[in-house]
Amino acid sequence: xxxxxxxxxxxxFMVFGGGAAAIAxxxxxxxxxxxxxxxxxxxxxxxxxAIGLVMAIRAYLSPEGSEPAERLHLRPxxxxxxxxxxxxxxxxxxxxxxxxxxxLVFGRMAGREGGPIEFILMLVVLTVLPIIVxxxxxxxxxxxxxx
Amino acid sequence: xKNGAFGAACARTFALAALxxxxxxxxxxxxxxxxxxNQPIRVIxxxxxxxxxxLLARVLAPHLQxxxxxxxxxxxxxxxxxxxxxDSVAKAKPDGHTILMSTEGALxxxxxxxxxxxxxxxxxxxxxxQVVGFAPxxxxxxxxxxxxxxxxxxxxxxxxxxxxxxxxxxxxxxHLAMELLKEMAGIDIxxxxxxxxxxxxxxxxxxxxxxxxxxxxxxxxxxxxxxxKPLAVTSxxxxxxxxxxxxxxxSGVAGxxxxxxxxxxxxxxxxxxxxxxxxxxxxxxxxNPQVIKSIEQGGQTVVGSTPDAFMKRITxxxxxxxxxxxxxxxxxx
Amino acid sequence: xxxxxxxxxxxxxxxxxDNLLFCFVGVTLGTxxxxxxxxxPLVTIALLLPLTFSLPPEGAMIMLAGIYxxxxxxGSTTAILVNLPGESSSxxxxxxGYQMARQGRAGSALAIAAVGSFIAGCIGTILxxxxxxxxxxxxxxxxxxxxxxxxxxxxxxxxxxVRGSVLQGIGMALLGVMFGxxxxxxxxxxxxxxxxxxxxxxxxxxxxxxxxxxxFAEIISxxxxxxxxxxxxxxxxxxxxxxxxxxxxxxxxxxGTGIGAFFGILPGAGQTISSFAAxxxxxxxxxxxxxxxxxxxxxxxxxxxxxxxxxxxxxxPTLTLGIPGSATMALMLGxxxxxxxxxxxxxxxxxxxxxWGLIASMWIGNALLVVLNxxxxxxxxxxxxxxxxxxxxxxxxxxxxxxxxxxxxxTDVLLAALFGVLxxxxxxxxxxxxxxxxxxxxxxxxEENFRRAMLLSRGDPGTFxxxxxxxxxxxxxxxxxxxxxxxxIRRKKDLAIDESA
Numbered sequence: 001x002x003x004x005x006x007x008x009x010x011x012x013f014m015v016f017g018g019g020a021a022a023i024a025x026x027x028x029x030x031x032x033x034x035x036x037x038x039x040x041x042x043x044x045x046x047x048x049x050a051i052g053l054v055m056a057i058r059a060y061l062s063p064e065g066s067e068p069a070e071r072l073h074l075r076p077x078x079x080x081x082x083x084x085x086x087x088x089x090x091x092x093x094x095x096x097x098x099x100x101x102x103x104l105v106f107g108r109m110a111g112r113e114g115g116p117i118e119f120i121l122m123l124v125v126l127t128v129l130p131i132i133v134x135x136x137x138x139x140x141x142x143x144x145x146x147x
Numbered sequence: 148x149k150n151g152a153f154g155a156a157c158a159r160t161f162a163l164a165a166l167x168x169x170x171x172x173x174x175x176x177x178x179x180x181x182x183x184x185n186q187p188i189r190v191i192x193x194x195x196x197x198x199x200x201x202l203l204a205r206v207l208a209p210h211l212q213x214x215x216x217x218x219x220x221x222x223x224x225x226x227x228x229x230x231x232x233x234d235s236v237a238k239a240k241p242d243g244h245t246i247l248m249s250t251e252g253a254l255x256x257x258x259x260x261x262x263x264x265x266x267x268x269x270x271x272x273x274x275x276x277q278v279v280g281f282a283p284x285x286x287x288x289x290x291x292x293x294x295x296x297x298x299x300x301x302x303x304x305x306x307x308x309x310x311x312x313x314x315x316x317x318x319x320x321x322h323l324a325m326e327l328l329k330e331m332a333g334i335d336i337x338x339x340x341x342x343x344x345x346x347x348x349x350x351x352x353x354x355x356x357x358x359x360x361x362x363x364x365x366x367x368x369x370x371x372x373x374x375x376k377p378l379a380v381t382s383x384x385x386x387x388x389x390x391x392x393x394x395x396x397x398s399g400v401a402g403x404x405x406x407x408x409x410x411x412x413x414x415x416x417x418x419x420x421x422x423x424x425x426x427x428x429x430x431x432x433x434x435n436p437q438v439i440k441s442i443e444q445g446g447q448t449v450v451g452s453t454p455d456a457f458m459k460r461i462t463x464x465x466x467x468x469x470x471x472x473x474x475x476x477x478x479x480x
Numbered sequence: 481x482x483x484x485x486x487x488x489x490x491x492x493x494x495x496x497x498d499n500l501l502f503c504f505v506g507v508t509l510g511t512x513x514x515x516x517x518x519x520x521p522l523v524t525i526a527l528l529l530p531l532t533f534s535l536p537p538e539g540a541m542i543m544l545a546g547i548y549x550x551x552x553x554x555g556s557t558t559a560i561l562v563n564l565p566g567e568s569s570s571x572x573x574x575x576x577g578y579q580m581a582r583q584g585r586a587g588s589a590l591a592i593a594a595v596g597s598f599i600a601g602c603i604g605t606i607l608x609x610x611x612x613x614x615x616x617x618x619x620x621x622x623x624x625x626x627x628x629x630x631x632x633x634x635x636x637x638x639x640x641x642v643r644g645s646v647l648q649g650i651g652m653a654l655l656g657v658m659f660g661x662x663x664x665x666x667x668x669x670x671x672x673x674x675x676x677x678x679x680x681x682x683x684x685x686x687x688x689x690x691x692x693x694x695x696f697a698e699i700i701s702x703x704x705x706x707x708x709x710x711x712x713x714x715x716x717x718x719x720x721x722x723x724x725x726x727x728x729x730x731x732x733x734x735x736g737t738g739i740g741a742f743f744g745i746l747p748g749a750g751q752t753i754s755s756f757a758a759x760x761x762x763x764x765x766x767x768x769x770x771x772x773x774x775x776x777x778x779x780x781x782x783x784x785x786x787x788x789x790x791x792x793x794x795x796x797p798t799l800t801l802g803i804p805g806s807a808t809m810a811l812m813l814g815x816x817x818x819x820x821x822x823x824x825x826x827x828x829x830x831x832x833x834x835x836w837g838l839i840a841s842m843w844i845g846n847a848l849l850v851v852l853n854x855x856x857x858x859x860x861x862x863x864x865x866x867x868x869x870x871x872x873x874x875x876x877x878x879x880x881x882x883x884x885x886x887x888x889x890x891t892d893v894l895l896a897a898l899f900g901v902l903x904x905x906x907x908x909x910x911x912x913x914x915x916x917x918x919x920x921x922x923x924x925x926x927e928e929n930f931r932r933a934m935l936l937s938r939g940d941p942g943t944f945x946x947x948x949x950x951x952x953x954x955x956x957x958x959x960x961x962x963x964x965x966x967x968x969i970r971r972k973k974d975l976a977i978d979e980s981a
Contacts, residue, residue, distance in 0.1 A: 006645070009909040013651050020658050020673070027670060033939040037670040040927045041661050044654055051651040070908050076703035077904055080696060080876075081897050087880045088893030100877055107876050110703050113869040122870065126877045138513070138524060140885045141189065141222040195887075196526030197811035205529055223526070224888045227664075227681035231889070234678060262671065265678060311936065317669030339935050340666050342928075345810050349747055349803050353620040355936060364817055368802035372824035444820060 005069050006059030013052025021045025079110035095146035096135070100127045183421045187218040189245050190411075193232025193253055195225040199362060199447075200409050203279065204248045206441050207432055214428035221248075228316065229253030230264065237266035241414040243421035246275065250409050252320060255464040259472040260318045269465060273422060274457035275411040276429050281447040282382035282406040283321050283360040284392060285328075286375040288351050291358075296378040296398035299358070300332045307335035312358035313347035314340060318477065321360040323468070324381045324405040326475050332400050351375060363388060363446025381405040388446045408450070410457055426454055483609065490836030494844055499542050499837065502535070506543035507845045508852065510550020514566045515558055517691060517875075517882040521551040522808045529815055537819040538834050542841040544812055549601065549791040549842065552751065553849050556593045556784055557860055560586060562875060564695045568686045569751035569787035571917055572759045574694060576772060576779030583775050586861050588721040592729050592777055593784040594853045600737040600785035601846030604792030607741050609839050612828075616797045619745045624933035625944045627746075629953035631926040634753065636957050637760045638915050646964075649915045652906075656916035657923025659684060667931045679891025686752075688892050689920060691879045692899020693906070693913045699872045700904045721777070729781035732762050736785030744790030745797055747805040751790040756918055758786030792842060799823050799835065 021042050030036030083106030091099035104123055108114070114122075134140045190208060192201045204221045212219040224232040229252050236247035254268040285296065293299040303310055314322040317340050329336060336358070341347035344361040351359040352374050359366075359375075363386065369375040370389075379395045380386050383404040395403040411429055413422060432438055433451040442449050452460070472478055493499060513524050525544050532540035555567030560577035573593065580589040607615070622630075638653050662673040663683030674680040721729075736758040743754035762782035763772045772779050797803040802823040804810035816823055821831055828835050883896050906913060937943035945951045 005909045009648060009911055012909065013655065016655055023673060027672065033934050033941060035931050037665040037668045037672055041658060041672060044658050048651055048654045048658065051647060055647060072908055073704040076700045077901060080700050081901055083876065084696065084880060084897035084900065085894055088890045091884055092890055103876055103880060104873050107873045111869055111872065122873055126873060130877060130881055134881055134885065140523065141220045142885070195807055196522060197807060197814050202814050222888055225682065226887065226889065227678050231678050337935065339932060342666050345804050349620055353623060355623045368822040368824040371822055372826060
């Protein structure tokens, strides 16, 4: 089976490199001594794509050289992503407390451990402590409840 | 732990969070029904801490707090040369609790540089007051074979393309000042961009570039230490903290004038009585002798204009810079 | 220059009760902020600036300086304990520090970091006192060609950071460079890779990448339920380093100090590069390079010493030439000027109490930091025993608040989430984040300086060789490349010879 780490990493590099180069070519290129904004990123993109190609080919031809790719566990990944995104979206519009609450809810769903009482306690502690430290202590301009 | 019990815990948590949010919002709405100001006032600065607008805001904040009776908090929202900060105030609630302290860049220069702006600099803001005016000073490396701007212009004309100047960023006021000088004086010098005046200073001290236009506070220490020579200031009149430095106009480029300002603005649609309160507060603060001293020590001049005068200044500058950028061919697209 | 007289004046100032208090407050606050992810000395100093207006200038600067180098201390604590760099300069400490923690040697790592930082700080202070202005004049010799060649050399040496496949490491470094290019291009004013998102116009914040790759990705990985989460906390052996550890570290500390002191003076290069450079150098000169990445104590000692030395020497150009090496230094410069004090060579003669008092207080501050941090090691290691289901939500909350507070920007938080996912994918593919991070920081500077050097030389590429310092770095780079390739050529030759026999 050739779906090894090396192969997938190579593919990933090809995608990033290719995409970056494609976008870079739409910027002004200039010359090697008078580089425009597009020259360097285009060059990089092409090199990264080449590296990715070599990695992928190597992995394909000798799959025993690399380990099989591990499974992506979607559940914790999506939930943590959702939690951080929720925090980001809520902190300006609803304030720090709702943002922390949302983050912790998603975090709890990703972790699936612990009882409800413990969760409420965590909610309180992890909301009150940061408020004291950041807002009152460091005087960072965050709003607890947005107006 | 069983899924059922956890599901119940989740539901309880959501309910708790929702309830608290509602209470919070309710408390908020009740509060805004009272007289202004009834909450802390946030002064948004579109640059990271340490810049001209930021330091000015921090100097003024405690006094404004005294005048307005509510905490005045300076909040930095840096990004895109002030555009992020300006945008956030343009879209803020026009109740006077979120105001913008901005240099002219984000309002009258960057709109002409080619990128589409998410706000309209003339329509989305209600100017409160132009707080200070300031102008960049043009300095040269200490070993330059010219001691005045007039001499340098002669030198540059004899050696086109030989000299270079550093500036704090394409489309910034320092860049524009030097490009205008080039055009009006008819000289050919190369422009070398840096990430801000701070990054350009070592370059001009070490003679990587010959000239630099930058804010007076950043350059005064070096002028005093004689590692840089001041050539001219770009304003129309000499500046009190550097009285011996002639203006560019005095140095042989008649009619040259370029100056910057920092001003306070509110979102458009802010009620008139709120605007009056804010203007009165800033006007009073700017009469405080300590404040005046801090400002003038920084090479800036106190202005403190009325909202109408400020609006006129903004509109005038908008057109002036538009024409200038077009004639210099600096727009990106 | 009457060094002894100046120092005694300085200590006289620094030992006054008020200034000792300011120093203590400063370093404590600084350590604390360094521990908190995202929140850095820049934000804190900005917030405390108004307070300093009413303080005497010596006291104000002593406190602000304490915050600055105290943060370098604190950043290593979370790097070692939970693989989360509190400051950008602590990223390298994560590599071996965290491994040491997993092996139950967290106490040793923390102690070595503290002691190393102290020694580095003391030496750094002495360097400032003795060599301040001359060293800065050396730093002024660094123009665009020199910076370019230096960055190139550093990037090539990155290959030695890599634990796995070198090709993949280079690919990661270049990928990092690409992400570093997001934002406005200095030399043309054009916006690159911003997709019209205003929040990206100034590029991706380092803390966003660090938080995503190190904190979030790690948390996601630990929450997979297929694997046994390692319970390494029970193995906490001793709180103090072994004699073996100390013996190994002393050389690393001294070398790290030298490297850090050098890089700290270069404006723009800064502490992060100094810690990376110290790590890579240490690995190169070590007799057991294969131990690096598995918990080698030198891998903690060298970067920690480097970033603390850099934190001290960063004051030199700021004070003696008025050239701030970083945004935080620029802020302190601003604080000085508001107080009516103009930094510059004359600062030593015009304000001797301030200058020497500050230097003396740095020494005191370093001592205070060790005194503060060593006993805390017991507390920190006990924190490792907190059940993970409490630890990771705490990390999440602190990281998110920290990221948001840098620019008050929602975009930053959302980006961090994306980098979390990307970091998780990288983990699954065994792609190492360290080269990526280095490329992210150095790459854009490489391009900026190359183009600037070309602008200055009006298009003449010879400028890189005609400048001696630049030529020197390029020579080293060439040698390193050759050295990297020849073993594999020789190996292939040997293989060919064996096969034909």
